[in-house]
Amino acid sequence: MTVRILVVDDSPFMRKSLQKMLEEAPDLKVVATARDGIDALEKLEEHKPDLVTLDIEMPRMDGLTCLRKIMATHPLPVLMVSSLTQEGAQATLDALSLGALDFIPKESSFATMSIMQIQQDLQEKVRRLAASPRFHPRPPAEPPAVRPARPAVPSVPISAVPIPAGTALPASPTAELLVIGSSTGGPKALQDILPALPADLPVPCLIVQHMPSTFTRPFADRLDGLCQVHVKEAEQGEPLKAGTVYIAPGGIHMLYGARGPKGCVELTPEPVSSLHRPSVDVLFQSVADHYRGQVLATILTGMGADGAKGMEQLKRKGAHTLAESEESCVVYGMPRAAVERGCVDLVAPLPDIAGHLRRHFRL
Structure with a gap:
């Protein structure tokens, strides 16, 4: 077409x-x-x-x-x-x-x-x-036609993407770190989610949003003015604090560092071969490698597959995982890639995501 x-x-x-x-x-x-x-x-x-x-x-x-x-x-x-x-x-x-x-x-x-x-x-x-689902929503599914009963036949396995059937994130153990990845459509999605979180969010939050370097500080400042939590552009070596959201600077990777009571921000140009810088996969992989507590990882709207591999690694370490559903995504790329890897606990539309986070953290 x-x-x-x-x-x-x-x-x-x-x-x-x-x-x-x-x-x-x-x-x-x-x-x-x-x-x-x-x-x-x-x-x-x-x-x-x-x-x-x-x-x-x-x-x-x-x-x-x-x-x-x-x-x-x-x-x-x-x-x-x-x-x-x-x-x-x-x-x-x-x-x-x-x-x-x-x-x-x-x-x-x-x-x-x-x-x-x-x-x-x-x-x-x-x-x-x-082709964005935002402007081309899927039509509601038609009820199946009533057919005459016929003898049962053995089922034939089919190839399909398993959509998680849960209605809530696991409540226990409660996460001690929140990590989020997003791309196309992410600025508006984050602007919907973060203001719904209270100032007493009991964990730090690390976010990679694909964005040029001149955009990330104004974006963080804008979110900070809208939110009860403190939102800032991340800085090299700063200690992570509960109730603070750290936005990865454009043009450089943000990693989790294990120094300090809750860890710290590490900024590095490596790997230079990464398709995106900052990369969601690079952040998630660093958390999987170095964080020893419970993690809640979320992937929002975006083109491509960045974050899916890292989320799979986090899931293998026992993380709770959440992905935005196709119906609310601007582009259903990154969440779909994670779902296809079978590493997502819950798929939810954007309007429900803040509520899932609040319930998980008992806010």
Whole structure:
């Protein structure tokens, strides 16, 4: 199926570049381009695209104003095109809160950089977001048809992904460390979950969210202003404290270190071969290797499979495990990969996850 795209940007160069990058894939088609938000809303009515790429800084009507109007009148997947400056980070986080699903970087040096550096990522994000369960929920299952009884026959094993049937996380032993991994759609998911946790959360929480280095501190600061728990960008060597959430800095791995009463943060560029930096797998594996208490590991919405291998290792060490369900994921990639490995205790939609955490910690 061909994905129909509207490209919105005030720069003729960017419009042409994005169109070229997208249309080099046979299943992606730019049906129209727009120079600002007003032009975009008119093109939406005319062309009915499956997805919009949306610049933030534009004349007449900026991207955030346009995004609000899209979500109010034509809700559909939106991918922001964002600068990697501090100002761009703040505006992009605003856009994700307003309903945009993800973003791609708009480098100030884009005119001189290799287009191929972001083309593959752009194409894959457009494909995944256009099919997001957020905008394409599964229809309710039809009741099975009544058929005449017939003689029983031996059952034939079938290959299927076993979905955990539990309705709650194990209550005992209570976890002493909470670790969370997320990617596409994660900023909004974390913004829904963390404010529901009380200030007396009895454990530290380590979070890897795939995000550029200029975004993680503003993201942590924004969450800190919304939450009762303290949220901060993690720093090398700092001791872990109950009631504090540590966001991994972009561009470097965060590991669990065994020093101190509750452990500490370790930041390292290794392994440099990792597809993501920070990586959920790298964090989870370090916890599996070095933490001696009970762990509760959670994987939220995201593309790819980062975190599934690490969660499997944690499960082998006895960790409690939780994954976001397909119905609420922006992209059901990372949680699905964990479920397929058979290492998830409970699969739950996003609105229920904070409640499961509160019950487990008896809050």
